[in-house]
Amino acid sequence: MLRKINFKSLTEKAKGLFKKGGAGKGTDAAASSSASAKRAEAVGVKSPAAPAQTGRPADTVAGMIPKEDIYGAPPTNSSLKVKEEDFFVGNTPDFLKPISEEDIEDIDLKPLGEDHPVIIKADKKILIFQLVRDLFSGIVVAFCAVACGLLLAESYITKAAPVYAWLAFIPFTIAIFNIRSAFFSLIFGWLSGGIFYFVTLNWISLTVMEGTGNHGLAMTALTALSAVLALQFALFAFGSYYLKRIPFAWPFAAACLWVGLEIVHQLIALKFMAFPWFVLGYTQFNFIYLIQISSYTGVYGVSFMVAFTSLVCGYLVLKMPRVLKVFYFTLAFCLMLFVLSFGHKVIKEQLNYLQASPHTLRVALMQPYTHKLHIEGRSEDVVYTIAGQLEALKDKKASFIIWPESSLPGDLLQNEYADYIQEQSAELKAWQLFGGTEEDGDKQYVAAVLVNETGVTDDYKKTKLVPFGEFLPFKFLLGGFYENNGITALTGVFTPGSEPGKTLKIIVPAQGKIKKEEYTFGTEICFESIFPSVYRAQAENGAEFFVNISNDGWFLESAAPYQHLRANVFRAVENRRPLLRSTNTGISAWIDSLGKIRFETGLNRQESSVFNFVFKDRDTKTFYTLHGDVFAYGCLAFAAALVIFGMVFLSVRNEY
Known part of the structure; x- marks a missing residue:
């Protein structure tokens, strides 16, 4: 019958295994082996025969593999093998040698928690640093929400200012890559959209006042409509949060997501009820060379170009691999060059066409x-x-x-x-x-x-x-x-x-x-x-x-x-x-x-x-007239697939 095990004593003694240079201080291999045997007898466990010591870590590890269990019987699983590299984690050959009795007596164990005040003080410093960092990130994100909303609004109010639309998603990109929560990405997007719509659709309150004379109802209508329409921005930020788990595809996928949400808004308005008054492409109404792609993609092609270019500009300021930055800068430049060249070609052809017997x-x-x-x-x-x-x-x-x-x-x-x-x-x-x-x-x-x-x-x-x-x-x-x-x-x-x-x-x-x-x-x-x-x-x-x-x-x-x-x-x-x-x-x-x-x-x-x-009357119909919003639907399908992939199959570790 086994003797009662003193777990406290065994735990304290085991800590000596990690004392640097614990074995070999004026003792030979035989003494170490004898000490090991005595400790085993203290708990009633039969110690295996001491292996020959060669001084090589691998021999020491191999010698530690028991040839029989504590009852004296051979191991039931004879195929069980222990990889030596799994055991050897020390920096010296002495690391795995049994500790001697002399070294055990020299170990001075301090009461549990005696060294903790120093550790706690370090944790407080880390906590304060994290709080300051999170506060700063929150301020940056809030500023980005305001900047994104106001830049978009400025591009869409009375005077034509299309350049602001090309800048609007730069702060959006910075904010998304500083947000560490899907919930807060929703809040950020909803806040950005709310600011944008409240400024852009301020005429709603004027219209309601004109019809009802009720100032309270007018402001309620503007606020409620802005809050509801801002859900499109909230979903965009939410989807972009998961798309950043695929950082190499982020700018392109996020631009597709924006276009996809625009067509979803349009479909809801057609089949149910919505107010698709704002489409990003509308801001470029006077960019005559750019908007010619609308005969193929609808206004959503222009929306994609503006969103993609702006998102790439934001992507360039992030800490991303240089090869990705070069790739997206080149891609944005080539796409813009292609679209403007196409517009120049179409304009020339159309002018010649209109001049022929109009x-x-x-x-x-x-x-x-x-x-x-x-x-x-x-x-x-x-x-x-x-x-x-x-x-x-x-x-x-x-x-x-x-x-x-x-x-x-x-x-x-x-x-x-x-x-x-x-x-x-x-x-x-x-x-x-x-x-x-x-x-x-x-x-x-x-x-x-x-x-x-x-x-x-x-x-x-x-x-x-x-x-x-x-x-x-x-x-x-x-x-x-x-x-x-x-x-x-x-x-x-x-x-x-x-x-x-x-x-x-x-x-x-x-x-x-x-x-x-x-x-x-x-x-x-x-x-x-x-x-x-x-x-x-x-x-x-x-x-x-x-x-x-x-x-x-x-x-x-x-x-x-x-x-x-x-x-x-x-x-x-x-x-x-x-x-x-x-x-x-x-x-x-x-x-x-x-x-x-x-x-x-x-x-x-x-x-x-x-x-x-x-x-000039036309016998032919444009690609858009015949096929409709296939471009927008393609963007929606592509973005939705990547968002779902990021949510389901990629973990938080994949986030930037």
Whole structure:
């Protein structure tokens, strides 16, 4: 029977094994072996025969392998072998030699914890250093959030400042690589997006104030909308956090992620409800050579170029391998060179194409500036204003007169002024397009009607309505809340149309050598200008040009009318169709198929612009018209796959 083991004594004695030079101090191998045997007998364990000592560490290790267990029987697993390199970790041959009795007596063990004060003091220094470091990182991240939001906002407000968009993701990159938590990356992105939208969409509060007169509701609407839309930025930061686990692919993958989230926002708006007012590519509306890729990629190709270039600039300031920095700098430079070369080539070809037997249509863009008259219910003054502008057109020989959304009060089909409009069309020998409303039983539509000397010939009903402006979302759930708080849609409750691809036709007298007299065009009303699919559908159905009518009077003197105009630039380039735009208070414009704004009217004033609209009809359709957003969907799939891979298969150790 084994003697009772004294674990405390055994533990203290075992510590002597790690005393430097413990064996060999004036003792020979036999004495060491004898001491080892005595210690084994102290706990009742039969000691194996002492091996011959040669002074080589490998021999010592081999001699320590027992040839029988503590009961005297051979090991049950005869194949068990101990790798000598797993045991030998010392720096001298003496490290694994058994400790002698003499050395054990010399060991002076201090009570447990006696040396800890020095260690604790060192830990406090480390803790203070970590706190200071984390505080500094937090300040840097907060600064980056503000910088990112404000740079993007500055690139999108009233005056054109596209250069800021190319800088906006530099602080974003620095922040993401300083954040050590997925949760905080969400907070960072949400804060950046909230700042951006609060500044960029400040006109929302002005619009709500104009419609309701409630300042509290106006600020609540702006804050709530900014917070919701900022989720796109939050998801971008969250995905980028996991993409940094693949640092060699980060700039390209993050740019794809940005584009992917833009198309997701667009899809939610199409199928459900959202507000895709901001697309990064819109900031480059006047970079004529860059935006030509939109005929293949849509505006999302421009978004990718801006995001990728900016992310690469941020990547260059990080502590990354030089080969990666050189690679991405070269890639960004080559991509930009390719895109600008493509734009130069397309512009040259398009100019030559447009100069070959173009069509000329005499057009009048009407800007009546009657928004306030509509709000105040002064219908007679609205008609008087329109009558005055029509009178001024009698000597202008316009063949097509375009009026904005909300140009006439009441139902366009049953209006008491309908006969007057028909008479004016006959007198001017011109087609007229009016914006207003239509009623069909208990349904009311935002519509545009086409009129000639015979009366109304066709119409188009708006398919994408403005949330809270033209309908109240989730009314089946929140109807009681809306009613109890007096919340109504700003302009009424309307039903969306069901034909987004519908086109209208006009027939005008032939001019010069032009034999074709029938022209097909697509009409889009106000908010629909931020939905590329509406324009694509009309281009596929044979539209030769687009007509966008809007009432931007609700935006007052803010950045919104300029932002609205810039979206239309890309609709023209994407489909290679020119675009005519008529608004109630401005900005009215003619945008050619290259995206160049030929002219634009002033803001918040009455104007009538009569000119020769020169364009070339197209039998071919662009890649974007035929195939849509395949580029954006490809970016979404690629980025989503890498984010999932980083989340599931890569650990925190892979983070930069």
